[in-house]
Amino acid sequence: MIQVLRETHDTPESVAHSLELAGGINRFREPNYRAVWGWNRLAWIGGKFEERDPATGALLREVVELRQEPKYPAVNRWHIEKWLPPETYGSPRAWWAQTVEIEGGRSVPALGPYPARGEYEHCVTLEGPRGEFLQITPTVAEHIARAIEWSRRHPRSAGKRALYDREQLQERNYDAYAYDILDDAVPAFHRQPFVTVR
Amino acid sequence: MPAQANANVIALQLEKVRDKVPLLYERDDILLTMIQQRGDVEKISSRNMRLPLQVNPGGKAGSYNADGGDLGRGSGTAYDVAQVSPIFFRFAIEITKLVEYATNGRERAIENAAKREVANGMKQFRAFLDKLMQTAGNGVLGTINSIASTTFTMAVPSGAALVYVGQTVQVYDTTLTTNRGTCTVTACDPINAQTITVDVVPGGTVATDVIVHDGLSGAQPVSLFGIKYHQNAATTGTWLNLNRATYPVQLQTPRVNAGNAALTPSNVRLAINKVRKSLGINHVAKLIAYMAVEQEHAWENLGITVSQIIKEGGNSDGNDLDLLFSGRKTMSGIPIKSSVNADQTRVDFLDLSHWGRAVLKDIDFYEVNGNTVFPIYGASGGLAASYIFYFDTAFQVWDDSPRTGAFIDTLARPSGY
Secondary structure, X not given: OOOOOOOOOOOOHHHHHHHHXXXXXXXXXXXXXXXXXXXXXXXXXXXXXXXEOOOOOOEEEEEEEEEEEXXXXXXXXXXXXXXXXXXXXXXXXXXXXXXXXXXXXXXXXXXXXXXXXXEEEEEEEOEOOOOOEOOOOHHHHXXXXXXXXXXXXXXXXXXXXXXXXXXXXXXXXXXXXXXHHHHHHOOHHHHOOOOOOO | OOOOOHHHHHHHHHHHHHHHHHHHHOXXXXXXXXXXXXXXXXXXXXOOEEEEEEEEOOOOXXXXXXXXXXXXXXXXXXXXXXXXXXXXXXXXXXXXXXXXXXXXXXXXXXXXXHHHHHHXXXXXXXXXXXXXXXXXXXXXXXXXXXXXXXXXXXXXXXXXXOOOOOOEEEEEOOOOOOXXXXXXXXXXXXXXXOEEEEOOOOOOOOXXXXXXXXXXXXXXXXOOOOHHHHOOOOOOOEEOOEEOOOOOOOOOXXXXXXXXXXXXXXXXXXXXXXXXXXXXXXXXXXXXXXXXXXXXXXXXXOOOOOOHHHHHOOOHHHHHHHHHOXXXXXXXXXXXXXXXXXXXXXXXXXXXXXXXXXXXXXXXXXXXOOEOEEEEEOOOOOEEEEEEEEEEEEEXXXXXXXXXXXXXXXXXXXXXX
Protein backbone atom coordinates (compact mmCIF):
# COMPACT_ATOMS: atom_id res chain seq x y z
CA MET A 1 0.00 0.00 0.00
CA ILE A 2 1.29 3.43 -0.90
CA GLN A 3 0.74 6.02 1.81
CA VAL A 4 1.05 9.66 0.81
CA LEU A 5 2.95 11.36 3.60
CA ARG A 6 3.30 14.76 2.06
CA GLU A 7 1.41 16.17 -0.88
CA THR A 8 2.92 19.24 -2.49
CA HIS A 9 1.54 21.59 -5.11
CA ASP A 10 3.09 24.52 -6.88
CA THR A 11 1.09 27.70 -7.13
CA PRO A 12 -0.64 27.99 -10.52
CA GLU A 13 0.96 30.63 -12.72
CA SER A 14 -2.39 32.34 -13.30
CA VAL A 15 -3.01 32.70 -9.55
CA ALA A 16 0.44 34.13 -8.91
CA HIS A 17 -0.04 36.59 -11.75
CA SER A 18 -3.46 37.70 -10.47
CA LEU A 19 -2.09 38.28 -6.99
CA GLU A 20 0.79 40.30 -8.35
CA LEU A 21 -1.61 42.48 -10.30
CA ALA A 22 -3.91 42.94 -7.30
CA GLY A 23 -1.27 43.56 -4.64
CA GLY A 24 1.71 44.90 -6.53
CA ILE A 25 5.36 44.13 -5.84
CA ASN A 26 7.67 44.89 -2.94
CA ARG A 27 11.06 46.57 -2.80
CA PHE A 28 12.74 43.32 -3.81
CA ARG A 29 10.51 43.11 -6.89
CA GLU A 30 8.67 40.17 -5.42
CA PRO A 31 4.87 40.04 -5.19
CA ASN A 32 3.25 41.50 -2.08
CA TYR A 33 0.79 38.62 -2.05
CA ARG A 34 1.31 34.99 -2.85
CA ALA A 35 -0.62 31.75 -2.59
CA VAL A 36 1.04 28.68 -1.09
CA TRP A 37 -0.01 25.12 -0.50
CA GLY A 38 0.21 24.16 3.19
CA TRP A 39 2.68 21.32 2.73
CA ASN A 40 4.90 23.51 0.58
CA ARG A 41 5.16 26.26 3.15
CA LEU A 42 7.96 25.41 5.52
CA ALA A 43 9.42 27.63 8.22
CA TRP A 44 12.24 27.39 10.71
CA ILE A 45 11.53 26.06 14.15
CA GLY A 46 14.42 25.82 16.57
CA GLY A 47 14.69 24.60 20.13
CA LYS A 48 14.16 21.49 22.16
CA PHE A 49 11.76 19.09 20.48
CA GLU A 50 10.05 16.44 22.52
CA GLU A 51 9.36 13.38 20.43
CA ARG A 52 6.47 11.33 21.70
CA ASP A 53 4.99 7.95 21.04
CA PRO A 54 1.99 8.64 18.77
CA ALA A 55 -0.01 5.87 20.43
CA THR A 56 0.53 6.68 24.09
CA GLY A 57 1.85 10.21 24.08
CA ALA A 58 4.79 9.04 26.17
CA LEU A 59 7.98 11.04 25.82
CA LEU A 60 10.55 9.13 23.75
CA ARG A 61 13.43 11.57 23.49
CA GLU A 62 14.37 15.24 23.45
CA VAL A 63 16.35 16.76 20.59
CA VAL A 64 17.81 20.28 20.36
CA GLU A 65 17.99 21.38 16.73
CA LEU A 66 16.77 23.75 14.03
CA ARG A 67 14.22 22.25 11.65
CA GLN A 68 12.07 23.27 8.76
CA GLU A 69 8.48 22.29 9.36
CA PRO A 70 5.12 23.25 7.83
CA LYS A 71 4.36 26.77 8.97
CA TYR A 72 0.57 26.47 9.16
CA PRO A 73 -1.57 23.83 10.82
CA ALA A 74 -3.80 23.36 7.77
CA VAL A 75 -1.30 21.55 5.54
CA ASN A 76 -3.85 20.40 2.96
CA ARG A 77 -5.23 23.82 2.15
CA TRP A 78 -4.21 26.81 0.08
CA HIS A 79 -3.11 29.86 2.01
CA ILE A 80 -2.80 33.48 0.93
CA GLU A 81 0.21 35.26 2.39
CA LYS A 82 1.28 38.87 2.45
CA TRP A 83 4.83 40.11 2.46
CA LEU A 84 5.90 42.12 5.49
CA PRO A 85 9.07 44.22 5.38
CA PRO A 86 12.04 43.31 7.61
CA GLU A 87 11.46 46.31 9.89
CA THR A 88 8.23 44.66 11.04
CA TYR A 89 10.41 42.17 12.86
CA GLY A 90 12.53 44.81 14.60
CA SER A 91 16.29 45.02 14.36
CA PRO A 92 18.43 41.91 13.97
CA ARG A 93 19.65 42.47 17.51
CA ALA A 94 16.07 42.60 18.83
CA TRP A 95 15.16 39.53 16.78
CA TRP A 96 18.07 37.66 18.27
CA ALA A 97 17.21 38.78 21.79
CA GLN A 98 13.60 37.75 21.44
CA THR A 99 13.89 34.49 19.58
CA VAL A 100 17.03 32.78 20.81
CA GLU A 101 16.41 29.96 23.23
CA ILE A 102 19.11 28.30 25.25
CA GLU A 103 18.64 24.56 25.45
CA GLY A 104 21.21 22.16 26.79
CA GLY A 105 23.89 24.82 26.74
CA ARG A 106 23.25 25.62 23.07
CA SER A 107 21.75 28.82 21.67
CA VAL A 108 19.11 28.04 19.07
CA PRO A 109 17.22 30.72 17.12
CA ALA A 110 13.63 29.60 17.67
CA LEU A 111 12.43 31.18 14.42
CA GLY A 112 15.60 30.73 12.39
CA PRO A 113 17.71 33.56 11.02
CA TYR A 114 16.59 37.21 10.92
CA PRO A 115 14.26 37.79 7.92
CA ALA A 116 16.50 40.34 6.21
CA ARG A 117 14.36 40.27 3.07
CA GLY A 118 11.12 40.42 5.00
CA GLU A 119 8.79 37.49 5.36
CA TYR A 120 5.45 36.33 4.05
CA GLU A 121 2.79 36.08 6.75
CA HIS A 122 -0.54 34.32 6.79
CA CYS A 123 -3.64 36.19 5.68
CA VAL A 124 -6.33 33.65 4.87
CA THR A 125 -6.74 29.89 4.64
CA LEU A 126 -8.96 28.95 1.74
CA GLU A 127 -11.76 26.85 3.17
CA GLY A 128 -15.46 26.59 2.70
CA PRO A 129 -17.90 27.73 5.39
CA ARG A 130 -17.70 24.30 7.06
CA GLY A 131 -13.94 24.01 6.73
CA GLU A 132 -14.08 22.02 3.50
CA PHE A 133 -11.40 22.17 0.84
CA LEU A 134 -11.65 25.03 -1.63
CA GLN A 135 -9.59 25.12 -4.79
CA ILE A 136 -7.73 28.31 -5.47
CA THR A 137 -8.56 30.28 -8.58
CA PRO A 138 -7.18 33.59 -9.87
CA THR A 139 -10.47 35.32 -9.07
CA VAL A 140 -10.56 34.11 -5.47
CA ALA A 141 -6.95 35.03 -4.84
CA GLU A 142 -7.32 38.47 -6.37
CA HIS A 143 -10.49 39.06 -4.40
CA ILE A 144 -8.78 38.40 -1.08
CA ALA A 145 -5.80 40.56 -1.89
CA ARG A 146 -8.08 43.44 -2.85
CA ALA A 147 -10.15 43.01 0.34
CA ILE A 148 -7.05 43.20 2.51
CA GLU A 149 -5.78 46.25 0.69
CA TRP A 150 -9.24 47.78 1.08
CA SER A 151 -9.06 47.07 4.83
CA ARG A 152 -5.68 48.76 5.08
CA ARG A 153 -7.03 52.02 3.69
CA HIS A 154 -9.53 52.46 6.52
CA PRO A 155 -8.51 54.48 9.59
CA ARG A 156 -7.71 52.41 12.63
CA SER A 157 -10.47 54.09 14.59
CA ALA A 158 -12.99 52.65 12.14
CA GLY A 159 -11.57 49.18 12.68
CA LYS A 160 -11.81 49.60 16.43
CA ARG A 161 -15.40 50.79 16.17
CA ALA A 162 -16.31 47.87 13.90
CA LEU A 163 -14.99 45.38 16.44
CA TYR A 164 -16.99 46.91 19.27
CA ASP A 165 -20.06 47.11 17.03
CA ARG A 166 -19.70 43.39 16.37
CA GLU A 167 -19.58 42.70 20.12
CA GLN A 168 -22.70 44.80 20.65
CA LEU A 169 -24.43 42.98 17.83
CA GLN A 170 -23.68 39.70 19.56
CA GLU A 171 -25.23 41.09 22.73
CA ARG A 172 -28.37 42.07 20.86
CA ASN A 173 -28.49 38.68 19.18
CA TYR A 174 -28.35 37.03 22.57
CA ASP A 175 -31.17 39.22 23.85
CA ALA A 176 -33.32 38.36 20.85
CA TYR A 177 -32.48 34.67 21.23
CA ALA A 178 -33.32 34.74 24.93
CA TYR A 179 -36.69 36.39 24.39
CA ASP A 180 -37.50 33.95 21.60
CA ILE A 181 -36.71 31.03 23.87
CA LEU A 182 -38.82 32.44 26.67
CA ASP A 183 -41.68 33.33 24.33
CA ASP A 184 -41.76 29.68 23.30
CA ALA A 185 -41.98 28.74 26.95
CA VAL A 186 -45.07 30.83 27.57
CA PRO A 187 -47.94 30.08 25.20
CA ALA A 188 -49.60 32.87 23.31
CA PHE A 189 -52.63 34.43 25.04
CA HIS A 190 -51.76 32.52 28.23
CA ARG A 191 -53.46 29.36 27.00
CA GLN A 192 -56.73 31.31 26.56
CA PRO A 193 -58.74 30.40 23.45
CA PHE A 194 -58.50 33.16 20.90
CA VAL A 195 -61.37 31.85 18.78
CA THR A 196 -64.80 32.20 20.30
CA VAL A 197 -65.95 28.81 21.50
CA ARG A 198 -69.63 28.20 22.12
CA MET B 1 -57.68 29.69 52.80
CA PRO B 2 -55.16 32.55 52.56
CA ALA B 3 -55.33 34.94 49.66
CA GLN B 4 -53.12 34.16 46.74
CA ALA B 5 -49.82 35.97 47.05
CA ASN B 6 -48.10 37.58 44.17
CA ALA B 7 -45.06 35.38 44.75
CA ASN B 8 -47.17 32.28 44.09
CA VAL B 9 -48.19 33.55 40.69
CA ILE B 10 -44.63 34.45 39.82
CA ALA B 11 -43.55 30.93 40.71
CA LEU B 12 -45.95 29.62 38.07
CA GLN B 13 -44.42 31.88 35.47
CA LEU B 14 -40.91 30.84 36.39
CA GLU B 15 -41.83 27.18 36.24
CA LYS B 16 -42.98 27.69 32.67
CA VAL B 17 -39.55 28.91 31.65
CA ARG B 18 -37.59 26.62 33.91
CA ASP B 19 -36.53 24.12 31.29
CA LYS B 20 -35.35 26.97 29.06
CA VAL B 21 -32.80 28.20 31.56
CA PRO B 22 -30.04 25.77 30.48
CA LEU B 23 -30.61 26.83 26.87
CA LEU B 24 -30.02 30.44 27.81
CA TYR B 25 -26.91 29.47 29.69
CA GLU B 26 -25.15 26.97 27.46
CA ARG B 27 -24.43 29.06 24.41
CA ASP B 28 -21.27 28.62 22.42
CA ASP B 29 -20.42 32.29 22.45
CA ILE B 30 -18.31 32.85 25.54
CA LEU B 31 -15.25 31.06 26.78
CA LEU B 32 -17.00 29.41 29.68
CA THR B 33 -19.56 27.73 27.47
CA MET B 34 -17.04 26.97 24.75
CA ILE B 35 -15.44 24.76 27.36
CA GLN B 36 -18.83 23.18 27.86
CA GLN B 37 -19.34 22.69 24.15
CA ARG B 38 -15.89 21.50 23.22
CA GLY B 39 -14.49 20.09 26.42
CA ASP B 40 -15.62 17.49 28.90
CA VAL B 41 -18.27 17.86 31.56
CA GLU B 42 -17.95 15.54 34.52
CA LYS B 43 -20.79 15.16 36.99
CA ILE B 44 -19.29 14.98 40.43
CA SER B 45 -20.33 14.74 44.05
CA SER B 46 -19.19 17.13 46.75
CA ARG B 47 -15.95 15.16 46.95
CA ASN B 48 -12.98 16.23 44.89
CA MET B 49 -12.82 15.12 41.29
CA ARG B 50 -9.51 13.39 40.61
CA LEU B 51 -7.59 13.87 37.38
CA PRO B 52 -4.79 11.29 36.99
CA LEU B 53 -1.86 12.81 35.14
CA GLN B 54 1.10 11.06 33.57
CA VAL B 55 3.82 13.34 34.84
CA ASN B 56 6.98 11.46 33.86
CA PRO B 57 7.70 8.74 31.31
CA GLY B 58 8.98 5.34 32.34
CA GLY B 59 11.67 3.01 31.00
CA LYS B 60 15.44 3.23 30.75
CA ALA B 61 16.87 3.53 27.27
CA GLY B 62 20.52 3.07 26.36
CA SER B 63 23.09 0.90 24.68
CA TYR B 64 24.64 -2.11 26.31
CA ASN B 65 27.48 -4.53 25.91
CA ALA B 66 26.11 -7.77 24.54
CA ASP B 67 29.34 -9.49 25.46
CA GLY B 68 28.26 -10.21 28.99
CA GLY B 69 27.51 -6.61 29.91
CA ASP B 70 24.98 -5.49 32.51
CA LEU B 71 21.66 -4.36 30.97
CA GLY B 72 20.77 -2.35 34.07
CA ARG B 73 17.44 -1.83 35.75
CA GLY B 74 14.19 -0.31 34.47
CA SER B 75 11.63 2.18 35.67
CA GLY B 76 7.92 2.80 35.23
CA THR B 77 5.73 5.71 34.27
CA ALA B 78 5.12 8.19 37.08
CA TYR B 79 1.59 9.43 37.74
CA ASP B 80 0.15 12.01 40.06
CA VAL B 81 -3.37 13.20 40.69
CA ALA B 82 -4.76 16.68 40.25
CA GLN B 83 -7.92 17.44 42.21
CA VAL B 84 -10.83 19.74 41.56
CA SER B 85 -13.60 20.73 43.91
CA PRO B 86 -16.61 22.77 42.80
CA ILE B 87 -17.42 26.32 43.82
CA PHE B 88 -21.00 27.47 44.33
CA PHE B 89 -22.13 30.57 42.49
CA ARG B 90 -25.45 32.35 42.77
CA PHE B 91 -27.18 35.20 41.06
CA ALA B 92 -29.99 36.91 42.94
CA ILE B 93 -32.80 38.72 41.13
CA GLU B 94 -35.24 40.87 43.00
CA ILE B 95 -38.42 42.37 41.53
CA THR B 96 -40.61 44.94 43.18
CA LYS B 97 -44.39 44.98 43.23
CA LEU B 98 -44.31 48.16 41.18
CA VAL B 99 -43.17 46.18 38.16
CA GLU B 100 -46.40 44.26 38.27
CA TYR B 101 -48.50 47.41 38.58
CA ALA B 102 -46.66 49.14 35.76
CA THR B 103 -48.82 47.70 33.02
CA ASN B 104 -52.42 46.74 32.61
CA GLY B 105 -53.43 43.10 32.67
CA ARG B 106 -52.22 41.46 35.82
CA GLU B 107 -51.08 38.08 34.59
CA ARG B 108 -49.47 39.51 31.49
CA ALA B 109 -47.51 41.99 33.55
CA ILE B 110 -46.21 39.31 35.86
CA GLU B 111 -45.31 37.10 32.97
CA ASN B 112 -43.41 39.85 31.21
CA ALA B 113 -41.59 40.92 34.34
CA ALA B 114 -40.52 37.40 35.15
CA LYS B 115 -39.51 36.67 31.58
CA ARG B 116 -37.50 39.84 31.25
CA GLU B 117 -35.72 39.28 34.52
CA VAL B 118 -34.93 35.66 33.68
CA ALA B 119 -33.42 36.73 30.36
CA ASN B 120 -31.48 39.65 31.81
CA GLY B 121 -30.42 37.74 34.87
CA MET B 122 -29.14 34.80 32.88
CA LYS B 123 -27.23 37.09 30.56
CA GLN B 124 -25.62 38.85 33.50
CA PHE B 125 -24.84 35.60 35.31
CA ARG B 126 -23.18 34.19 32.21
CA ALA B 127 -21.17 37.38 31.84
CA PHE B 128 -20.13 37.27 35.50
CA LEU B 129 -18.89 33.70 35.22
CA ASP B 130 -17.14 34.47 31.94
CA LYS B 131 -15.35 37.35 33.64
CA LEU B 132 -14.21 34.98 36.38
CA MET B 133 -12.84 32.73 33.64
CA GLN B 134 -10.31 35.47 32.85
CA THR B 135 -8.87 35.43 36.38
CA ALA B 136 -6.20 33.49 38.21
CA GLY B 137 -8.52 31.46 40.42
CA ASN B 138 -8.55 33.89 43.35
CA GLY B 139 -11.60 35.95 42.40
CA VAL B 140 -9.56 39.10 41.74
CA LEU B 141 -11.46 41.26 39.27
CA GLY B 142 -9.00 44.13 39.17
CA THR B 143 -6.27 46.06 40.92
CA ILE B 144 -6.65 49.63 42.16
CA ASN B 145 -4.10 51.99 40.67
CA SER B 146 -5.28 55.17 42.34
CA ILE B 147 -8.20 56.47 44.37
CA ALA B 148 -10.01 59.79 43.99
CA SER B 149 -12.97 60.13 46.35
CA THR B 150 -15.18 57.12 45.53
CA THR B 151 -13.60 56.46 42.13
CA PHE B 152 -10.92 53.84 41.63
CA THR B 153 -8.72 53.98 38.56
CA MET B 154 -7.94 50.37 37.80
CA ALA B 155 -4.67 48.93 36.55
CA VAL B 156 -4.49 47.51 33.05
CA PRO B 157 -4.63 44.65 31.97
CA SER B 158 -7.98 43.91 33.58
CA GLY B 159 -8.85 47.56 34.06
CA ALA B 160 -12.54 47.92 34.81
CA ALA B 161 -13.57 45.19 32.37
CA LEU B 162 -14.47 42.54 34.91
CA VAL B 163 -17.10 44.37 36.96
CA TYR B 164 -20.57 45.60 36.16
CA VAL B 165 -22.71 48.41 37.50
CA GLY B 166 -24.74 47.28 40.49
CA GLN B 167 -22.32 44.49 41.39
CA THR B 168 -21.36 44.03 45.00
CA VAL B 169 -17.59 43.70 45.33
CA GLN B 170 -15.10 43.43 48.13
CA VAL B 171 -11.75 45.16 48.57
CA TYR B 172 -8.78 43.09 49.71
CA ASP B 173 -5.22 44.12 50.35
CA THR B 174 -2.68 43.21 47.69
CA THR B 175 -1.64 40.01 49.48
CA LEU B 176 -5.28 38.85 49.62
CA THR B 177 -5.07 38.59 53.39
CA THR B 178 -7.09 41.51 54.74
CA ASN B 179 -10.68 41.99 53.68
CA ARG B 180 -11.29 45.73 53.90
CA GLY B 181 -15.01 45.54 53.29
CA THR B 182 -17.79 45.54 50.76
CA CYS B 183 -19.09 48.16 48.36
CA THR B 184 -21.38 48.43 45.35
CA VAL B 185 -20.26 49.51 41.91
CA THR B 186 -22.28 52.54 40.84
CA ALA B 187 -20.45 53.28 37.58
CA CYS B 188 -17.61 51.85 35.53
CA ASP B 189 -15.74 52.74 32.35
CA PRO B 190 -14.03 49.65 30.95
CA ILE B 191 -13.29 51.22 27.55
CA ASN B 192 -11.44 54.48 28.10
CA ALA B 193 -10.72 55.66 31.64
CA GLN B 194 -10.71 52.21 33.28
CA THR B 195 -12.45 53.62 36.35
CA ILE B 196 -14.85 52.13 38.86
CA THR B 197 -17.04 54.30 41.06
CA VAL B 198 -18.41 52.75 44.23
CA ASP B 199 -21.05 53.85 46.73
CA VAL B 200 -18.66 53.91 49.65
CA VAL B 201 -14.95 53.21 49.88
CA PRO B 202 -14.22 50.58 52.54
CA GLY B 203 -12.03 51.88 55.36
CA GLY B 204 -8.30 51.44 54.83
CA THR B 205 -8.51 51.02 51.06
CA VAL B 206 -5.26 52.06 49.35
CA ALA B 207 -3.82 51.91 45.84
CA THR B 208 -2.53 48.40 45.01
CA ASP B 209 -5.52 46.87 46.79
CA VAL B 210 -7.54 44.43 44.72
CA ILE B 211 -11.25 44.00 44.06
CA VAL B 212 -12.78 40.54 44.40
CA HIS B 213 -16.30 39.34 43.82
CA ASP B 214 -18.94 39.04 46.51
CA GLY B 215 -19.20 35.87 48.56
CA LEU B 216 -15.51 35.21 49.08
CA SER B 217 -14.11 35.27 52.58
CA GLY B 218 -10.91 34.70 54.50
CA ALA B 219 -7.33 34.99 53.35
CA GLN B 220 -6.31 33.72 49.89
CA PRO B 221 -9.86 33.05 48.72
CA VAL B 222 -10.48 30.45 46.03
CA SER B 223 -12.80 31.09 43.12
CA LEU B 224 -13.23 29.80 39.59
CA PHE B 225 -9.97 28.55 38.09
CA GLY B 226 -9.69 30.75 35.05
CA ILE B 227 -7.28 31.09 32.16
CA LYS B 228 -4.56 32.72 34.23
CA TYR B 229 -4.70 29.88 36.72
CA HIS B 230 -4.25 27.11 34.19
CA GLN B 231 -2.22 28.95 31.54
CA ASN B 232 0.55 29.94 33.89
CA ALA B 233 4.34 29.83 33.58
CA ALA B 234 4.97 29.94 37.33
CA THR B 235 7.07 27.25 38.96
CA THR B 236 5.86 27.97 42.48
CA GLY B 237 2.46 27.79 44.09
CA THR B 238 -0.14 25.11 43.60
CA TRP B 239 -2.15 23.92 40.63
CA LEU B 240 -5.16 21.68 41.28
CA ASN B 241 -3.63 20.62 44.60
CA LEU B 242 -0.28 19.79 43.01
CA ASN B 243 2.84 21.69 43.93
CA ARG B 244 4.11 23.47 40.84
CA ALA B 245 7.66 23.22 42.18
CA THR B 246 7.43 19.42 42.06
CA TYR B 247 6.65 19.47 38.33
CA PRO B 248 8.13 22.77 37.13
CA VAL B 249 8.24 21.68 33.48
CA GLN B 250 5.12 19.51 33.26
CA LEU B 251 2.75 22.11 34.73
CA GLN B 252 4.24 25.15 33.06
CA THR B 253 2.41 26.68 30.09
CA PRO B 254 4.78 27.96 27.38
CA ARG B 255 5.03 31.73 27.58
CA VAL B 256 6.21 34.49 25.27
CA ASN B 257 6.96 37.78 27.00
CA ALA B 258 6.20 40.60 24.58
CA GLY B 259 7.97 43.15 26.78
CA ASN B 260 5.23 45.79 26.52
CA ALA B 261 5.66 45.92 22.75
CA ALA B 262 2.90 45.62 20.18
CA LEU B 263 1.82 42.24 18.88
CA THR B 264 3.94 40.97 15.98
CA PRO B 265 3.76 37.85 13.80
CA SER B 266 6.96 36.59 15.43
CA ASN B 267 5.34 36.66 18.90
CA VAL B 268 2.60 34.47 17.53
CA ARG B 269 4.95 32.06 15.80
CA LEU B 270 7.10 31.76 18.91
CA ALA B 271 4.08 30.85 21.01
CA ILE B 272 2.67 28.36 18.52
CA ASN B 273 6.07 26.79 17.99
CA LYS B 274 6.50 26.23 21.70
CA VAL B 275 3.38 24.08 21.64
CA ARG B 276 4.55 22.26 18.52
CA LYS B 277 7.94 21.51 20.03
CA SER B 278 6.53 20.03 23.19
CA LEU B 279 3.53 18.19 21.78
CA GLY B 280 4.32 17.46 18.17
CA ILE B 281 4.32 19.37 14.94
CA ASN B 282 0.73 18.53 14.04
CA HIS B 283 -0.73 19.29 17.40
CA VAL B 284 -1.68 22.92 16.86
CA ALA B 285 -4.66 22.05 14.65
CA LYS B 286 -6.89 22.06 17.74
CA LEU B 287 -5.79 25.42 19.10
CA ILE B 288 -7.82 28.59 19.21
CA ALA B 289 -6.32 32.03 19.72
CA TYR B 290 -8.27 33.65 22.54
CA MET B 291 -7.78 37.36 23.07
CA ALA B 292 -9.34 40.67 23.95
CA VAL B 293 -10.87 42.82 21.25
CA GLU B 294 -7.90 45.15 21.71
CA GLN B 295 -5.43 42.48 20.60
CA GLU B 296 -7.68 41.45 17.72
CA HIS B 297 -7.48 45.08 16.67
CA ALA B 298 -3.69 45.00 17.05
CA TRP B 299 -3.62 42.00 14.74
CA GLU B 300 -5.82 43.80 12.23
CA ASN B 301 -3.46 46.76 12.41
CA LEU B 302 -0.69 44.62 10.96
CA GLY B 303 -2.65 44.75 7.74
CA ILE B 304 -2.44 41.08 6.91
CA THR B 305 -6.03 40.11 7.48
CA VAL B 306 -9.45 41.02 6.17
CA SER B 307 -10.56 43.37 8.90
CA GLN B 308 -13.86 43.44 10.70
CA ILE B 309 -14.81 46.62 8.92
CA ILE B 310 -14.91 44.67 5.68
CA LYS B 311 -16.66 41.67 7.15
CA GLU B 312 -19.40 43.62 8.89
CA GLY B 313 -19.44 46.86 6.98
CA GLY B 314 -21.93 45.86 4.32
CA ASN B 315 -19.32 46.46 1.66
CA SER B 316 -19.81 44.26 -1.37
CA ASP B 317 -16.25 42.97 -1.16
CA GLY B 318 -16.77 41.72 2.36
CA ASN B 319 -20.12 40.08 1.69
CA ASP B 320 -18.72 38.24 -1.29
CA LEU B 321 -15.86 37.06 0.87
CA ASP B 322 -18.18 35.56 3.45
CA LEU B 323 -20.08 33.75 0.75
CA LEU B 324 -16.92 32.26 -0.68
CA PHE B 325 -14.98 31.44 2.45
CA SER B 326 -15.44 30.38 6.03
CA GLY B 327 -15.12 34.01 7.08
CA ARG B 328 -13.05 32.95 10.07
CA LYS B 329 -10.38 35.37 11.04
CA THR B 330 -7.17 33.59 11.93
CA MET B 331 -3.87 34.34 13.57
CA SER B 332 -1.17 32.55 11.58
CA GLY B 333 -3.76 29.95 10.67
CA ILE B 334 -5.16 29.55 14.22
CA PRO B 335 -8.84 30.59 14.51
CA ILE B 336 -9.38 33.73 16.56
CA LYS B 337 -11.93 33.93 19.34
CA SER B 338 -12.13 37.34 20.94
CA SER B 339 -13.92 38.65 23.98
CA VAL B 340 -14.48 41.99 25.64
CA ASN B 341 -13.72 40.30 28.95
CA ALA B 342 -10.30 38.88 28.07
CA ASP B 343 -7.04 40.36 29.33
CA GLN B 344 -6.21 43.28 27.06
CA THR B 345 -2.47 42.58 27.07
CA ARG B 346 -2.52 38.88 26.41
CA VAL B 347 -3.17 36.29 23.72
CA ASP B 348 -3.87 32.73 24.85
CA PHE B 349 -3.61 29.70 22.62
CA LEU B 350 -6.01 27.15 24.04
CA ASP B 351 -6.69 23.54 23.20
CA LEU B 352 -10.17 23.26 24.67
CA SER B 353 -10.25 19.49 24.20
CA HIS B 354 -8.08 19.40 27.33
CA TRP B 355 -10.40 21.65 29.29
CA GLY B 356 -13.52 20.62 31.09
CA ARG B 357 -15.93 21.41 33.86
CA ALA B 358 -16.52 19.43 37.01
CA VAL B 359 -20.19 20.10 37.68
CA LEU B 360 -21.86 19.44 41.01
CA LYS B 361 -25.05 21.33 40.24
CA ASP B 362 -26.28 22.43 36.85
CA ILE B 363 -27.61 25.91 36.43
CA ASP B 364 -31.20 26.18 37.65
CA PHE B 365 -33.43 28.14 39.96
CA TYR B 366 -32.50 27.83 43.61
CA GLU B 367 -35.26 25.76 45.15
CA VAL B 368 -36.51 25.14 48.68
CA ASN B 369 -39.28 22.58 49.03
CA GLY B 370 -40.49 23.25 45.52
CA ASN B 371 -40.46 27.01 45.92
CA THR B 372 -38.29 29.10 43.66
CA VAL B 373 -39.57 32.56 44.54
CA PHE B 374 -39.26 33.99 48.00
CA PRO B 375 -40.81 37.01 49.69
CA ILE B 376 -38.78 39.88 51.03
CA TYR B 377 -39.54 41.09 54.50
CA GLY B 378 -39.54 44.71 55.55
CA ALA B 379 -37.83 46.19 58.58
CA SER B 380 -41.06 45.87 60.55
CA GLY B 381 -41.22 42.13 59.99
CA GLY B 382 -44.06 42.47 57.55
CA LEU B 383 -43.80 41.70 53.86
CA ALA B 384 -41.86 44.08 51.66
CA ALA B 385 -43.34 44.93 48.28
CA SER B 386 -40.84 42.80 46.40
CA TYR B 387 -39.75 39.21 45.95
CA ILE B 388 -36.56 37.41 45.07
CA PHE B 389 -35.39 34.37 43.11
CA TYR B 390 -31.95 32.96 42.43
CA PHE B 391 -30.02 31.09 39.81
CA ASP B 392 -27.33 28.87 41.22
CA THR B 393 -24.75 26.44 39.96
CA ALA B 394 -21.72 24.63 41.34
CA PHE B 395 -18.75 23.73 39.21
CA GLN B 396 -15.05 24.16 38.69
CA VAL B 397 -12.97 24.36 35.53
CA TRP B 398 -10.03 22.07 34.90
CA ASP B 399 -7.34 21.68 32.30
CA ASP B 400 -5.61 18.30 32.28
CA SER B 401 -2.63 19.47 30.24
CA PRO B 402 -1.30 22.97 30.96
CA ARG B 403 1.51 22.40 28.46
CA THR B 404 -0.93 21.98 25.60
CA GLY B 405 -1.50 25.71 25.36
CA ALA B 406 0.70 28.78 25.19
CA PHE B 407 0.33 32.46 25.84
CA ILE B 408 1.80 35.81 24.94
CA ASP B 409 1.62 38.39 27.72
CA THR B 410 2.69 41.96 28.51
CA LEU B 411 1.55 43.06 25.07
CA ALA B 412 1.04 46.75 24.42
CA ARG B 413 -2.49 47.85 23.65
CA PRO B 414 -3.01 49.58 20.32
CA SER B 415 -3.11 53.36 20.45
CA GLY B 416 -6.53 54.74 21.24
CA TYR B 417 -7.26 52.38 24.12
